[in-house]
Amino acid sequence: MGANIYRNKKPAFLFLFPAFLFMAVYLYYPFFKNFINSFMEIKQLGSSGSGFNTPWYHNYQEMVRDESVWVSVKNTLLMMLVTLIGQVGIAIVLALMVDNVRRGKQFFKTVFFFPIVISATALGLLFNLLFLYDKGMVNQILEALGRETLIDWKAEGTALFTMMLPVMWQYVGFYFVILITGLNSISDELYESAKIDGATTLQKVRYISLPLLHNVICTCSVLAVTGALKVFDLPWTMFPKGMPLKSTFLTGTYMYYHTMETKNVDYASALAVMIVILGIILSKAVNMIFREKDY
Amino acid sequence: MKKRIVSLMLAGVMILSMAACGNSSGKSGDTAKSVELAVTTTFAGEDTNAQNYKDAYTAWEKETGNTVVDTSATSDETFKARITTDFETGSEPDVLFFFNGADANSFIEAGKVVSIDDIRAEYPEYAGNMNDDLIAPSLVDGKKYAVPVNGFWEAMFVNMEVLDAAGVSMPDGNYTMEQFKADCEKIKAAGYAPIAAALGNIPHYWWEFAIFNHQSPKTHLEIPAGVDDANGQAWVAGMNDIKELYELGYFPENTLSATDDETFAMFTDGKAAFLIDGSWKVGGIVGACQSDPEDPSTLDEEKLDKFDVTYVPGSGDRKASDLVGGISMGYYITKKAWEDADKRAAAVSFVEYMTSDSVIPAFAQHAASALKNAPEVDESEFNILQVKAMRMMAGATSLTGAAQDLFQGECRVSTFDGMPEIVTGKVSAEDAVAEGLEVYHNQ
Numbered sequence: 001m002g003a004n005i006y007r008n009k010k011p012a013f014l015f016l017f018p019a020f021l022f023m024a025v026y027l028y029y030p031f032f033k034n035f036i037n038s039f040m041e042i043k044q045l046g047s048s049g050s051g052f053n054t055p056w057y058h059n060y061q062e063m064v065r066d067e068s069v070w071v072s073v074k075n076t077l078l079m080m081l082v083t084l085i086g087q088v089g090i091a092i093v094l095a096l097m098v099d100n101v102r103r104g105k106q107f108f109k110t111v112f113f114f115p116i117v118i119s120a121t122a123l124g125l126l127f128n129l130l131f132l133y134d135k136g137m138v139n140q141i142l143e144a145l146g147r148e149t150l151i152d153w154k155a156e157g158t159a160l161f162t163m164m165l166p167v168m169w170q171y172v173g174f175y176f177v178i179l180i181t182g183l184n185s186i187s188d189e190l191y192e193s194a195k196i197d198g199a200t201t202l203q204k205v206r207y208i209s210l211p212l213l214h215n216v217i218c219t220c221s222v223l224a225v226t227g228a229l230k231v232f233d234l235p236w237t238m239f240p241k242g243m244p245l246k247s248t249f250l251t252g253t254y255m256y257y258h259t260m261e262t263k264n265v266d267y268a269s270a271l272a273v274m275i276v277i278l279g280i281i282l283s284k285a286v287n288m289i290f291r292e293k294d295y
Numbered sequence: 296m297k298k299r300i301v302s303l304m305l306a307g308v309m310i311l312s313m314a315a316c317g318n319s320s321g322k323s324g325d326t327a328k329s330v331e332l333a334v335t336t337t338f339a340g341e342d343t344n345a346q347n348y349k350d351a352y353t354a355w356e357k358e359t360g361n362t363v364v365d366t367s368a369t370s371d372e373t374f375k376a377r378i379t380t381d382f383e384t385g386s387e388p389d390v391l392f393f394f395n396g397a398d399a400n401s402f403i404e405a406g407k408v409v410s411i412d413d414i415r416a417e418y419p420e421y422a423g424n425m426n427d428d429l430i431a432p433s434l435v436d437g438k439k440y441a442v443p444v445n446g447f448w449e450a451m452f453v454n455m456e457v458l459d460a461a462g463v464s465m466p467d468g469n470y471t472m473e474q475f476k477a478d479c480e481k482i483k484a485a486g487y488a489p490i491a492a493a494l495g496n497i498p499h500y501w502w503e504f505a506i507f508n509h510q511s512p513k514t515h516l517e518i519p520a521g522v523d524d525a526n527g528q529a530w531v532a533g534m535n536d537i538k539e540l541y542e543l544g545y546f547p548e549n550t551l552s553a554t555d556d557e558t559f560a561m562f563t564d565g566k567a568a569f570l571i572d573g574s575w576k577v578g579g580i581v582g583a584c585q586s587d588p589e590d591p592s593t594l595d596e597e598k599l600d601k602f603d604v605t606y607v608p609g610s611g612d613r614k615a616s617d618l619v620g621g622i623s624m625g626y627y628i629t630k631k632a633w634e635d636a637d638k639r640a641a642a643v644s645f646v647e648y649m650t651s652d653s654v655i656p657a658f659a660q661h662a663a664s665a666l667k668n669a670p671e672v673d674e675s676e677f678n679i680l681q682v683k684a685m686r687m688m689a690g691a692t693s694l695t696g697a698a699q700d701l702f703q704g705e706c707r708v709s710t711f712d713g714m715p716e717i718v719t720g721k722v723s724a725e726d727a728v729a730e731g732l733e734v735y736h737n738q
């Protein structure tokens with residue numbers, strides 16, 4: 001009688017059903033509908049499709065020809081690289097340094113984690129003010145240091161740097177906290193033994209910390225790369241409509257641009273399908289590259 | 296036995312509830328005249344008339360005993376999308392204050408709103424205080440649906456401090472593009488940006504007037520059939536004019552990467568001389584002259600006096616005093632409310648009240664209205680910039696609607712969002728206009 005309780009899986013399905021229903025209604029159905037919409041002709045935002053495009057795959061044809069699509073994909077891939085090197089890389093350095101300080105670990109944890117709790121839109125507005133052409137803080141500092149002309153940080157040559165810097169800065173603390181937790185789980189005995197053997201600090205990092213952090217670094221890398229695909233609010237706040245000259249579009253901002261600005265909803269739906277496919281491919285690739293090791 | 300007692304008690308409660316329901320129905324029958332009206336407008340957020348609207352509908356509620364369920368929101372693309380979806384899903388409001396141009400096409404095509412003529416068949420006095428010639432007809436069927444409140448105009452704001460520093464005199468109604476370019480050269484030489492405009496963000500006003508300068512008030516609202524016809528070539532010439540001004544360095548250095556807010560701040564901070572914008576910008580300039588933008592009592596009147604408003608330089612058949620403007624929004628009564636016997640009268644009463652001779656002046660202020668008997672304006676009630684705006688409007692020789700109100704959606708992309716590509720020569724004006732027109736005619 002007692003064993004039957006565990007054999008009967010029906011109650012488990014019953015409890016899983018509400019969550020499944022929620023996902024089906026609010027995720028899978030909209031995605032399926034979006035897929036259909038990508039072949040339809042939709043005249044404006046909020047209205048339903050008036051029929052299929054001619055040819056029905058027109059939006060996908062258009063996507064291949066659209067230069068801004070390629071710009072947005074290129075920028076998104078660049079954003080991934082920046083998040084990997086900038087976010088995870090800097091977080092590793094910070095975590096290793098903070099792990100070696102005797103006092104104030106908690107202080108640094110709080111300071112580095114703080115940007116995470118600020119909304120991306122607020123950060124976008126903040127960095128907008130920092131990089132403002134006229135009266136922006138950065139240009140004011142440069143002016144005080146003797147520079148005579150103002151730098152347009154949002155011009156074509158510098159826009160990507162200006163856009164990616166705050167994104168990178170915002171999430172360093174997130175990976176820092178994960179990594180420092182990983183470092184804390186490494187037994188002190190290993191470091192003590194290494195010390196007795198005469199290992200320097202750098203050698204301890206090279207031969208103890210980094211190898212034992214491998215799986216944590218892999219997890220952070222997967223999170224960073226997949227997170228880069230979803231970056232939207234901060235870039236859109238700082239560079240609406242892919243300004244300047246449509247050079248700062250990411251896949252997410254480009255889809256939003258076509259939904260809300262040009263009202264080309266069916267094309268935006270096709271872009272959304274592309275983003276999902278791109279996300280699946282990249283996630284698989286990243287999971288393969290950063291495969292965790294069994295110890 | 297216990298079960299029987301409980302059953303009896305439940306039955307008793309049910310009977311009492313039914314009796315209570317019966318009583319409440321009776322009461323609602325007694326107050327059948329009190330109606331709850333769902334109203335959606337754009338008088339919300341930072342709209343200068345948001346408070347006027349609240350005051351007006353509260354007064355109407357007191358007067359009639361009806362209730363307004365207000366779902367107003369700031370006028371933006373999300374709002375427009377919400378209205379479209381509401382009509383498609385049958386959850387539209389009873390009364391709607393909305394655009395009367397292409398944005399309204401979908402619900403007019405679907406027959407979801409009632410025309411003014413149909414309402415007048417039952418309520419002959421409806422919108423009787425309006426000059427019918429100033430009520431814009433629908434682009435779908437030419438019928439008039441929206442009862443207007445206040446109009447708009449577009450003109451050129453001037454920072455007099457910059458003009459004085461550059462030795463340039465205040466432009467008048469005969470201002471030409473050639474004079475404008477000469478003035479811009481002087482202003483640029485004096486170290487200021489002649490034109491405050493973010494071409495990468497809001498090129499709309501320059502787009503409108505640059506095209507208008509190659510047309511006339513009669514032809515401005517004709518969307519070209521193609522890039523090769525006379526109007527099409529006027530559009531191309533307009534785009535090339537903006538390109539020329541860009542190449543001459545009359546726009547701010549960061550015009551392609553700046554937002555509209557940034558270039559507006561340049562104008563109010565005395566770093567740029569001219570700003571083409573709409574009547575709604577009067578409030579923005581006044582706000583910039585207040586130490587607390589929320590508190591009108593903190594207005595620096597001396598600073599405000601340094602701003603003026605004049606005509607956009609003219610060319611060809613368009614005189615500078617030929618303005619772009621009109622009445623682009625109004626109150627619609629939806630078919631849903633019209634077919635509801637209780638709501639029909641309330642909806643008509645609401646619109647009549649909100650568009651009455653006593654309510655409209657508070658909304659219209661220095662902008663136009665469609666009232667037959669425009670009330671006398673007491674200048675002492677307005678700030679100096681509003682007074683200057685009224686004087687400028689008094690000298691207008693014509694008021695023509697905005698062509699971009701007819702040219703909406705995806706067709707705009709190549710010449711609005713594509714303006715940076717046009718002025719930098721990455722795309723020719725001819726190609727950009729041709730692409731936009733092709734999309735427009737396929738929409």
